[in-house]
Amino acid sequence: MTATYALIRDTFREAFARKVFWGFFGCCTALLLFFIFLMRVDVVAGATATVSLFGKTSPGQDVTKIVKGTQGFIAAFMYVAGIALAVFASAGLVSAMFEPGRIELLLSKPVSRTHLLLGRFAGNVLVVASNVWYLTIGTWLIFGIKTDVWGTGFLLSSLWTIFMFTVLLTVIVLVGVLFDSGAVAIMVTFAIMIITPILAQKDQIERLLSSEWSRDLLRVMYYVLPKFSDGAKLVHHLIVNEPVTDWMPLWSTAIFGAAMLGLAIWRFERRTF
Amino acid sequence: MTEFAIETEGLTKVFRNRWSGKELRAVDDISIRVRSGMTFGLLGPNGAGKTTFVKMLLSCAHPTAGVAKVFGQDSRIPGARQPIGYLPENHRFPTYLTGWGMLDFYGSLSGMDEATRKRRIPELLELVGLDERAHNLRLGKYSKGMLQRVGLAQALMHSPKLLVLDEPSDGVDPVGRKHIRDVLQNLKETGVTVFLNSHLLQEVELFCHDVAIIQKGRLALAGSVASLTGGSGFRVEAANVPELVEKDLRQRAKTCERTEDLLRLSFNTREEANLAVDLLRAAGSEIESFSRTRSTLEEVFMSTVK
Numbered sequence: 105m106t107a108t109y110a111l112i113r114d115t116f117r118e119a120f121a122r123k124v125f126w127g128f129f130g131c132c133t134a135l136l137l138f139f140i141f142l143m144r145v146d147v148v149a150g151a152t153a154t155v156s157l158f159g160k161t162s163p164g165q166d167v168t169k170i171v172k173g174t175q176g177f178i179a180a181f182m183y184v185a186g187i188a189l190a191v192f193a194s195a196g197l198v199s200a201m202f203e204p205g206r207i208e209l210l211l212s213k214p215v216s217r218t219h220l221l222l223g224r225f226a227g228n229v230l231v232v233a234s235n236v237w238y239l240t241i242g243t244w245l246i247f248g249i250k251t252d253v254w255g256t257g258f259l260l261s262s263l264w265t266i267f268m269f270t271v272l273l274t275v276i277v278l279v280g281v282l283f284d285s286g287a288v289a290i291m292v293t294f295a296i297m298i299i300t301p302i303l304a305q306k307d308q309i310e311r312l313l314s315s316e317w318s319r320d321l322l323r324v325m326y327y328v329l330p331k332f333s334d335g336a337k338l339v340h341h342l343i344v345n346e347p348v349t350d351w352m353p354l355w356s357t358a359i360f361g362a363a364m365l366g367l368a369i370w371r372f373e374r375r376t377f
Numbered sequence: 378m379t380e381f382a383i384e385t386e387g388l389t390k391v392f393r394n395r396w397s398g399k400e401l402r403a404v405d406d407i408s409i410r411v412r413s414g415m416t417f418g419l420l421g422p423n424g425a426g427k428t429t430f431v432k433m434l435l436s437c438a439h440p441t442a443g444v445a446k447v448f449g450q451d452s453r454i455p456g457a458r459q460p461i462g463y464l465p466e467n468h469r470f471p472t473y474l475t476g477w478g479m480l481d482f483y484g485s486l487s488g489m490d491e492a493t494r495k496r497r498i499p500e501l502l503e504l505v506g507l508d509e510r511a512h513n514l515r516l517g518k519y520s521k522g523m524l525q526r527v528g529l530a531q532a533l534m535h536s537p538k539l540l541v542l543d544e545p546s547d548g549v550d551p552v553g554r555k556h557i558r559d560v561l562q563n564l565k566e567t568g569v570t571v572f573l574n575s576h577l578l579q580e581v582e583l584f585c586h587d588v589a590i591i592q593k594g595r596l597a598l599a600g601s602v603a604s605l606t607g608g609s610g611f612r613v614e615a616a617n618v619p620e621l622v623e624k625d626l627r628q629r630a631k632t633c634e635r636t637e638d639l640l641r642l643s644f645n646t647r648e649e650a651n652l653a654v655d656l657l658r659a660a661g662s663e664i665e666s667f668s669r670t671r672s673t674l675e676e677v678f679m680s681t682v683k
């Protein structure tokens with residue numbers, strides 16, 4: 105337990121010694137300040153409100169719609185830009201652990217390699233999660249206080265964002281263990297993020313493909329890779345309080361993550377440093 | 378309590394080049410034993426395989442063949458590494474940590490609780506000669522010598538029973554070297570086993586009781602410093618020595634040591650040495666070598682790795 109706690113705390117220390125995390129944190133803070141000071145929502149007669157932005161006013165809007173819309177925007181920002189930034193920052197954090205001259209000392213400690221890897225992994229997830237929650241809970245509170253709209257969908261959507269990041273982090277860890285390279289890890293992870301919206305359109309693309317095997321390949325890729333793009337739809341459903349009908353993106357992505365992490369541990373245990 | 382702090386059997390590491398497929402036997406079938414409480418020096422030219430040997434001892438590198446045991450347990454078992462303190466060669470400690478934070482982090486990984494860490498950290502920083510300023514200074518701003526000192530403090534944090542140091546004097550000025558030597562000397566008296574990798578022969582000669590010299594991954598020579606250098610005089614090595622003769626020679630010789638089937642004797646004078654040869658020959662033993670003993674470890678080293 106002491107070791108786990110130490111590994112997590114060390115990851116936090118290292119993260120905040122890096123500018124990229126302060127950039128992330130700074131972006132979130134700037135956004136929160138923006139909502140506090142620049143956006144004024146005057147609730148008039150319950151359902152309608154006057155929203156004023158930079159002095160421009162647009163009266164007579166449905167307040168719930170505005171709040172949900174803004175929250176949707178923030179959730180989307182977190183989901184796409186936030187995860188991209190977090191991937192960027194984490195790749196360096198993971199590969200730093202394997203640096204020659206540093207890893208030897210870690211491995212010499214009476215802590216198993218699996219424990220070391222999972223400790224750093226958990227630390228990394230928590231660093232990103234705390235940033236995501238900082239912005240999410242901050243925004244939720246500001247909007248709640250200003251407009252009295254307290255939907256839980258927005259809070260739930262942050263869980264999906266963190267989940268998706270966790271799965272992508274398993275890819276970063278695996279590539280880090282295999283190739284010792286943060287840059288390669290970023291490339292592979294971004295490739296997955298970029299290809300999944302395309303794969304999500306599989307029904308349309310399938311019609312364009314002529315051969316059966318290429319259609320099979322497409323389907324296999326779609327089901328195997330994390331559903332980064334489908335996740336965005338899921339987040340939207342959560343925020344506007346629509347029921348989520350298909351949880352396949354969740355469990356198939358989770359299986360992918362578990363497999364990647366398992367492989368990374370397997371490789372790390374066997375590697376010579 | 379096990380008798381040996383370190384015990385390796387046929388320890389071998391082969392590196393294979395991924396592209397050319399060429400093999401490099403960095404460590405080749407090395408079996409050594411270091412008794413608990415001993416000071417042991419591993420010598421060898423650059424690239425001999427010293428660091429690779431140590432890495433296998435700490436399970437950073439997995440042996441191609443053989444096992445490395447620490448206090449009787451395979452070092453690949455995490456718990457077996459509990460009593461080890463380690464200072465790696467070419468270390469790169471996290472630059473964002475302060476001297477204090479670094480000891481705290483590695484101490485936690487060694488399973489120390491918070492109260493103990495708080496008590497030990499200032500003690501150790503003082504022991505290795507780092508002043509108050511260094512406590513809260515980031516390691517990124519440390520000089521090479523300071524890093525070496527804090528690295529040693531880290532290795533001693535959890536009061537290890539076995540200290541493994543890979544080139545501990547690297548980049549340290551003469552004053553710092555003396556300081557480190559004094560720290561080690563004190564440890565030696567408390568019964569800590571010290572395993573030292575070094576190319577500084579004088580240092581090893583002064584500090585270590587036993588040494589092994591490896592070259593191109595193979596064990597070239599092993600024994601106590603006293604028997605290998607033997608002051609100035611003569612050395613006789615013989616095989617197939619009957620027990621009775623050995624007993625007799627033990628009394629005549631200045632030092633006498635047995636390794637496997639080889640008996641190594643040293644004498645102060647040529648007459649004594651010649652007499653021993655006569656006795657050995659009469660008993661049907663084989664004389665393996667007869668030589669003037671080298672007076673320093675450096676000379677032994679030079680003639681071994683030639």
Ligand SMILES: Nc1ncnc2c1ncn2[C@@H]1O[C@H](COP(=O)(O)OP(=O)(O)O)[C@@H](O)[C@H]1O
Nearest residue numbers: 377392403421422423424425426427428429430
């Ligand atoms: N990870 C590795 N991959 C390939 N070769 C290695 C690796 N580590 C060490 N070597 C080689 O093994 C040999 C022994 O190296 P090392 O143990 O560092 O020697 P020493 O510490 O005695 O100077 C050297 O030839 C070195 O190039």
Ligand SMILES: [Mg+2]
Nearest residue numbers: 427428429466
């Ligand atoms: Mg070395």
